[in-house]
Amino acid sequence: MDEVFLWRGTDEQRKLRPLRRKSGQFSYFDQQLGCPDWTGKSVLDFGGNQGDLLAGSDGRIRAEDYCCVDVLEEAVAEGRRRFPQARWVYFDRFNCSFNPQGIANCPLPALGGPFDLILAYSVFTHTTREDMHDLVEQLRALLSRDGRLAFTFIDPHHRSWPGDDDGNNLKWRLQRVFDADPLSDYKPLLERSRGAQWCALVGGRDLFVNDNGSWRDDAGSAMSYHVFHTAQFLQQEFPDSVIQPPVNGEMQHCCIIRPAT
Numbered sequence: 001m002d003e004v005f006l007w008r009g010t011d012e013q014r015k016l017r018p019l020r021r022k023s024g025q026f027s028y029f030d031q032q033l034g035c036p037d038w039t040g041k042s043v044l045d046f047g048g049n050q051g052d053l054l055a056g057s058d059g060r061i062r063a064e065d066y067c068c069v070d071v072l073e074e075a076v077a078e079g080r081r082r083f084p085q086a087r088w089v090y091f092d093r094f095n096c097s098f099n100p101q102g103i104a105n106c107p108l109p110a111l112g113g114p115f116d117l118i119l120a121y122s123v124f125t126h127t128t129r130e131d132m133h134d135l136v137e138q139l140r141a142l143l144s145r146d147g148r149l150a151f152t153f154i155d156p157h158h159r160s161w162p163g164d165d166d167g168n169n170l171k172w173r174l175q176r177v178f179d180a181d182p183l184s185d186y187k188p189l190l191e192r193s194r195g196a197q198w199c200a201l202v203g204g205r206d207l208f209v210n211d212n213g214s215w216r217d218d219a220g221s222a223m224s225y226h227v228f229h230t231a232q233f234l235q236q237e238f239p240d241s242v243i244q245p246p247v248n249g250e251m252q253h254c255c256i257i258r259p260a261t
């Protein structure tokens with residue numbers, strides 16, 4: 001189930017939250033960043049939800065050195081309960097899926113810093129292209145001189161598990177939605193995605209190629225919003241970044257950015 005339904009879905013879906021906690025974010029970034037010495041490093045977990053990155057670090061990130069920012073007020077409150085020594089910041093910025101009541105283009109609140117590491121796992125996989133650029137630039141400005149910003153993205157055409165599944169990342173996502181409805185067929189969407197540099201999947205079924213897509217702002221129920229970028233496109237979008245393939249058996253690539261000089 002998509003993360004958004006665990007927070008904004010039906011009572012039944014929200015009850016599943018404790019069973020669906022993800023782990024592996026720390027190990028993922030540890031590998032992507034070349035196993036740095038984390039001791040005393042200040043870490044900003046952007047879109048960190050309830051702090052599963054911190055929980056998974058097994059003490060390698062100290063709660064005192066950790067700050068989490070997220071647009072889900074309930075997740076931030078839950079994280080604060082779990083790790084009261086860490087810093088938890090609710091960011092009331094519009095996100096069509098996670099915070100549809102939020103303020104469009106709301107600037108980041110004062111977070112202190114600078115930060116040695118700013119990490120965003122599966123956050124810009126749920127934002128528009130413009131939001132990604134605006135937020136990445138704001139985050140980059142918060143880096144210490146030797147700091148690094150690392151965020152994940154999903155390449156629609158990349159085959160993450162060639163042995164297990166002959167499909168690409170977009171097919172994997174579409175199958176999860178469409179398998180629940182045997183009468184529908186996702187293959188036309190897959191066909192349309194051929195050659196896409198990036199694409200957005202709105203509500204699990206509407207595919208927009210090289211476009212953020214559109215949605216109804218007045219939709220009462222939670223809506224999923226998945227954005228995919230090819231590695232080549234992301235490299236063009238952030239020319240001074242380093243793009244790395246997935247690690248840890250995951251499907252997400254990583255984009256690593258240094259402070260502006």
Ligand SMILES: C[S@@+](CC[C@H](N)C(=O)[O-])C[C@H]1O[C@@H](n2cnc3c(N)ncnc32)[C@H](O)[C@@H]1O
Nearest residue numbers: 003047048049052070071072095098121122123
């Ligand atoms: C798929 S979840 C990943 C959560 C967390 N990074 C993890 O790995 O467990 C995406 C998270 O990004 C947050 N998010 C989306 N847009 C955001 C924004 N503009 N600023 C901060 N957080 C955002 C969501 O609220 C959600 O918690």
